[in-house]
Amino acid sequence: xxxxxxxxxxxxxxxxxxxxxxxxxxxxxxxxxxxxxxxxxxxxxxxxxxxxxxxxxxxxxxxxxxxxxxxxxxxxxxxxxxxxxxxxxxxxxxxxxxxxxxxxxxxxxxxxxxxxxxxxxxxxxxxxxxxxxxxxxxxxxxxxxxxxxxxxxxxxxxxxxxxxxxxxxxxxxxxxxxxxxxxxxxxxxxxxxxxxxxxxxxxxxxxxxxxxxxxxxxxxxxxxxxxxxxxxxxxxx
Amino acid sequence: xxxxxxxxxxxxxxxxxxxxxxxxxxxxxxxxxxxxxxxxxxxxxxxxxxxxxxxxxxxxxxxxxxxxxxxxxxxxxxxxxxxxxxxxxxxxxxxxxxxxxxxxxxxxxxxxxxxxxxxxxxxxxxxxxxxxxxxxxxxxxxxxxxxxxxxxxxxxxxxxxxxxxxxxxxxxxxxxxxxxxxxxxxxxxxxxxxxxxxxxxxxxxxxxxxxxxxxxxxxxxxxxxxxxxxxxxxxxxxxxxxxxxxxxxxxxxxxxxxxxxxxxxxxxxxxxxxxxxxxxxxxxxxxxxxxxxxxxxxxxxxxxxxxxxxxxxxxxxxxxxxxxxxxxxxxxxxxxxxxxxxxxxxxxxxxxxxxxxxxxxxxxxxxxxxxxxxxxxxxxxxxxxxxxxxxxxxxxxxxxxxxxxxxxxxxxxxxxxxxxxxxxxxxxxxxxxxxxxxxxxxxxxxxxxxxxxxxxxxxxxxxxxxxxxxxxxxxxxxxxxxxxxxxxxxxxxxxxxxxxxxxxxxxxxxxxxxxxxxxxxxxxxxxxxxxxxxxxxxxxxxxxxxxxxxxxxxxxxxxxxxxxxxxxxxxxxxxxxxxxxxxxxxxxxxxxxxxxxx
Numbered sequence: 001x002x003x004x005x006x007x008x009x010x011x012x013x014x015x016x017x018x019x020x021x022x023x024x025x026x027x028x029x030x031x032x033x034x035x036x037x038x039x040x041x042x043x044x045x046x047x048x049x050x051x052x053x054x055x056x057x058x059x060x061x062x063x064x065x066x067x068x069x070x071x072x073x074x075x076x077x078x079x080x081x082x083x084x085x086x087x088x089x090x091x092x093x094x095x096x097x098x099x100x101x102x103x104x105x106x107x108x109x110x111x112x113x114x115x116x117x118x119x120x121x122x123x124x125x126x127x128x129x130x131x132x133x134x135x136x137x138x139x140x141x142x143x144x145x146x147x148x149x150x151x152x153x154x155x156x157x158x159x160x161x162x163x164x165x166x167x168x169x170x171x172x173x174x175x176x177x178x179x180x181x182x183x184x185x186x187x188x189x190x191x192x193x194x195x196x197x198x199x200x201x202x203x204x205x206x207x208x209x210x211x212x213x214x215x216x217x218x219x220x221x222x223x224x225x226x227x228x229x230x231x232x233x234x235x236x237x
Numbered sequence: 238x239x240x241x242x243x244x245x246x247x248x249x250x251x252x253x254x255x256x257x258x259x260x261x262x263x264x265x266x267x268x269x270x271x272x273x274x275x276x277x278x279x280x281x282x283x284x285x286x287x288x289x290x291x292x293x294x295x296x297x298x299x300x301x302x303x304x305x306x307x308x309x310x311x312x313x314x315x316x317x318x319x320x321x322x323x324x325x326x327x328x329x330x331x332x333x334x335x336x337x338x339x340x341x342x343x344x345x346x347x348x349x350x351x352x353x354x355x356x357x358x359x360x361x362x363x364x365x366x367x368x369x370x371x372x373x374x375x376x377x378x379x380x381x382x383x384x385x386x387x388x389x390x391x392x393x394x395x396x397x398x399x400x401x402x403x404x405x406x407x408x409x410x411x412x413x414x415x416x417x418x419x420x421x422x423x424x425x426x427x428x429x430x431x432x433x434x435x436x437x438x439x440x441x442x443x444x445x446x447x448x449x450x451x452x453x454x455x456x457x458x459x460x461x462x463x464x465x466x467x468x469x470x471x472x473x474x475x476x477x478x479x480x481x482x483x484x485x486x487x488x489x490x491x492x493x494x495x496x497x498x499x500x501x502x503x504x505x506x507x508x509x510x511x512x513x514x515x516x517x518x519x520x521x522x523x524x525x526x527x528x529x530x531x532x533x534x535x536x537x538x539x540x541x542x543x544x545x546x547x548x549x550x551x552x553x554x555x556x557x558x559x560x561x562x563x564x565x566x567x568x569x570x571x572x573x574x575x576x577x578x579x580x581x582x583x584x585x586x587x588x589x590x591x592x593x594x595x596x597x598x599x600x601x602x603x604x605x606x607x608x609x610x611x612x613x614x615x616x617x618x619x620x621x622x623x624x625x626x627x628x629x630x631x632x633x634x635x636x637x638x639x640x641x642x643x644x645x646x647x648x649x650x651x652x653x654x655x656x657x658x659x660x661x662x663x664x665x666x667x668x669x670x671x672x673x674x675x676x677x678x679x680x681x682x683x684x685x686x687x688x689x690x691x692x693x694x695x696x697x698x699x700x701x702x703x704x705x706x707x708x709x710x711x712x713x714x715x716x717x718x719x720x721x722x723x724x725x726x727x728x729x730x731x732x733x734x735x736x737x738x739x740x741x742x743x744x745x746x747x748x749x750x751x752x753x754x755x756x757x758x759x760x761x762x763x764x765x766x767x768x769x770x771x772x773x774x775x776x777x778x779x780x781x782x783x784x785x786x787x788x789x790x791x792x793x794x795x796x797x798x799x800x801x802x803x804x805x806x807x808x809x810x811x812x813x814x815x816x817x818x819x820x821x822x823x824x825x826x827x828x829x830x831x832x833x834x835x
Contacts, residue, residue, distance in 0.1 A: 011407070018411035022419075025427070028353035081404040084366065088408070095361060099353050102266075111273035114281055115352045116426040123418030177402030181395040184373045184406050185381050 003071070006057055006078050013050040013082070017089050019043055019128035022121065024096045028103040029115035037105070038138040039125035040096060041146050046129055047089055048153060054082050055164060062168050073175075080175045083164065090157045097150050105143045266356065269329055272305060273350075279305050284333060284347055298345050302330070318343075326447040327357050331433030337444065339436065349426075355434040363438035366401055369394045371435055373409035378428075386441045501539055509533075510664040524664055527551045527690075528697070534661040541649055544641040548573075560653040561644060568605035569636050569644070572598045574698075576633040580626050591624035599632070609635050 020043045026032060027040075061067065061075050104110060122134045139145070272278045279301050299321070306317040321341040324330050325348065332338060333347040341348075372391045375383060383391065395402060416424055440446040500506050503521075513519045524533055532552050540547040540556075547553040554570065561567040575598070579590045598607050599617065609617075613631050620628040648654055 014404075014407050015411050015415075018408055019415045021412060022415045025352055025354045025430075031423070077403065080400055081407065084401050084404045085408070088366070091361070091364075095354060102353065111270060111275070111278070113269065113273055113350045113353055115430065116284075116349050117352075117423050119420035119423045121419065124415050127415055127418050172400050175400040177399050179403050179406045181392060181402070182376065182381070184377050184409055 002057070002061055003074065006054070006061065006075070009050060009054045009057060010078055010082055010085070013047065013054055013085055016043060016047045016050060016128045017085050017092070019124045020047060020089065021092055022124045024092050024099070026115075026117060026121055027096060027099040028113050029117050030112055031115075031117040031120055032103065032105065032112050033120070034105060034138070034140055034142055035134075035136050036121055037100070037143040037146055038136055039121060039128075039134060041138070041142065041149070043125060043128045044093060044096075044150070044153060048157065051086055051089070051157070051160065055160065058082060059164075059168055062170070076170045077175045077178070079168065079170045080172050083161070083172070086157065086161055086164075090154065090161065093150065093154050093157065097147060097154060100143060100147050100150065106141060262356075262358065265324065265327075265329060268309075269350065271309070272302075284349075299342055299348060300345055302341065302348065303343065326437070326445070328434060328437035329356060331429065331436075333429065336429070336432055337436060337441070339444070339447075349429070351433060352430050355430055357437070363435070365394060365398060366405065368435065368439055369398060369401075369405045370409045370412065371431060373405055374413050377409065377413050384441065390439065497542055501535060509535075510667045516667060518667055520664065520667065524662070528555065528693075531660055531662050532657070534658070534663045537658050537661040540654075544645045547645065547648075548637075556653060556657050557644075557648055560648045560651050561640075563651075563653070564644065564647070566644060568598060568607050569640055571605065572607045573633060573636055573640070576629045579629060584626075587626055588624050591621060591628060594629065595621055607632075607636060608639075
């Protein structure tokens with residue numbers, strides 16, 4: 001099914017973008033290393049492949065006139081997710097370029113910022129590339145060499161986004177999110193995370209309960225008093 | 238904003254590639270990087286955290302930071318403290334023990350350096366999407382426990398970027414999962430970093446928001462100040478040259494004005510007959526309607542105050558026109574009014590109006606040629622090549638001044654004015670009536686429909702334009718048509734010269750068959766216009782709620798009542814005059830009255 005494929009591709013792109021963001025965060029810090037730069041490069045390339053695949057798939061679907069209305073709405077929603085993801089990816093790539101220029105690794109005078117990180121990001125990279133272990137095979141000055149490629153890739157992504165805008169016109173604001181606020185809490189990630197739902201609603205609920213209970217008590221008390229009085233009246237008369 | 242210590246930093250090598258950063262940001266970043274130097278930088282230590290030990294975590298004791306700044310920049314302690322404080326406020330360093338307190342404390346509390354990704358930079362403003370992702374992540378981590386202001390932001394963002402919300406949730410989950418791949422200590426440090434970043438960029442209520450205008454409004458120290466100062470000098474010089482009036486003079490003018498107009502002010506001096514807002518009686522408005530037949534004395538006296546008062550009042554203009562016609566300079570006022578119409582009329586009609594005015598008033602040999610001097614004429618003609626609203630301004634001003642200096646004086650002494658003054662009415666003061674009807678039905682009166690008023694005005698104007706010079710011709714024509722047919726021909730020219738009030742469409746068809754005595758009806762029609770309908774074959778009642786005066790129709794006075802040209806639709810309803818005053822359709826434009834009882 002086309003929808004499932006699109007979703008799967010989108011999930012993959014999403015995952016890679018998240019991992020890329022994690023890695024860009026560590027540039028310039030103490031966990032920065034040549035390995036990190038290599039991981040960045042690989043992740044980025046993977047992200048681009050996924051992006052291209054996503055784009056092709058989605059554009060063919062959106063250009064298809066035979067798609068039903070609900071399907072079209074669904075694909076438009078996926079399109080919006082895709083374009084947002086791509087925006088974030090592009091921003092991260094640009095920042096990576098900037099930070100890469102600022103923090104070259106092999107210059108002895110330039111020291112890395114002591115951010116408190118000690119571990120590496122190999123796990124993140126492995127997750128991004130969907131492999132068990134990362135292999136590092138790049139040269140020792142990849143941090144500088146890679147920057148040129150990075151620039152080109154940024155331009156490529158920029159062009160892709162521009163093309164996307166031109167070819168497919170999906171008004172972003174018409175898409176309605178499927179997930180409610182607080183939906184992330186319903187995930188089974190954290191142990192014991194019961195579905196709490198909207199935070200404010202939760203509080204209101206408890207308040208309502210208390211007031212309801214109070215009201216019930218008062219009402220029943222009044223009822224009892226009324227009954228007692230009636231009985232007294234009956235008895236006395 | 239930053240102390241001069243930053244200027245001192247000019248000694249540092251500045252990055253040339255990061256032109257997107259602010260100048261001072263560059264310098265701070267350079268400082269930050271110097272601080273990392275293991276030999277000359279700040280000595281760091283590990284932080285022991287309750288949950289987990291962060292063995293290699295580095296933190297700089299605040300005193301160390303202060304000492305380092307002092308030593309490196311050679312500035313006073315106060316400045317160093319301030320500078321260090323700014324570092325913390327802008328998010329280059331964040332406190333570990335009291336995350337929300339973004340100040341540099343001197344008691345040895347621990348701080349840590351922020352990762353470069355989270356350094357403030359103008360080209361990467363903190364994005365709403367990112368913030369939403371962060372809040373969603375926090376939600377997951379803390380199982381729904383967010384701070385109040387964070388909850389508010391969350392809900393607000395949910396509405397604001399709702400179309401991205403699916404992505405936000407997906408990304409938050411993925412980022413959370415990706416974070417799990419790191420060491421626990423690193424995860425903790427990451428949390429601290431993110432929290433610090435968002436504390437700076439989305440300050441909780443009550444905290445000082447440093448970035449407010451901060452990043453956006455930083456001035457470029459390389460900017461050319463000389464031009465700015467030059468402009469300032471020019472402005473001041475021009476301001477000095479402006480002509481000024483002594484305050485004693487201007488205040489004197491104000492006092493004079495107030496004294497003169499005091500009696501005319503309805504709030505300060507009360508108004509006759511009564512303030513409609515107080516007594517619910519709109520007689521005042523009726524009496525002072527724009528082109529009422531007989532104006533109030535106060536109004537007429539006001540025309541004598543100055544020329545602009547006369548020109549402001551449409552009735553005054555009308556009267557003045559009458560006078561000017563006698564002097565054979567009526568075209569001046571007509572021209573002035575035409576210019577006003579041009580200025581305030583439709584933009585689409587500007588061109589044609591200007592052309593018409595030129596043809597009628599300005600062209601050599603025009604029908605109503607006005608007398609303006611050669612230069613003004615030249616300017617005007619030149620401007621008329623590309624007509625716009627204000628193309629006739631010069632000519633208009635000239636004519637205005639001409640009328641003011643020349644005709645106005647004579648007008649005030651003329652019989653026309655004196656007659657108007659004598660005719661003017663002083664309304665009686667009425668008593669508050671509403672006390673009689675506390676719960677009674679209030680008759681709601683509607684004022685004349687603006688459509689009707691406008692029609693009347695346009696009629697008057699058209700009539701004005703047409704019947705200009707030859708009054709006698711018009712009068713004879715009028716006499717002819719009067720006795721002729723009960724149904725009035727379409728466009729009989731109005732009589733009485735230019736200055737007759739357009740007594741056009743009555744709000745209410747006058748009662749027929751009633752004696753000529755006019756009684757003040759319980760619910761007078763609004764508009765206070767002299768409402769008359771010409772019925773040559775019948776006697777008619779001149780209905781004007783305002784006056785309560787008996788008006789008789791007679792052949793002589795007929796000349797004063799114009800034919801109701803605007804009532805072409807009404808003429809079909811002429812028989813409808815039998816509508817009873819209490820009829821519910823009263824006050825409605827008769828053309829809307831469907832049922833005509835003939």
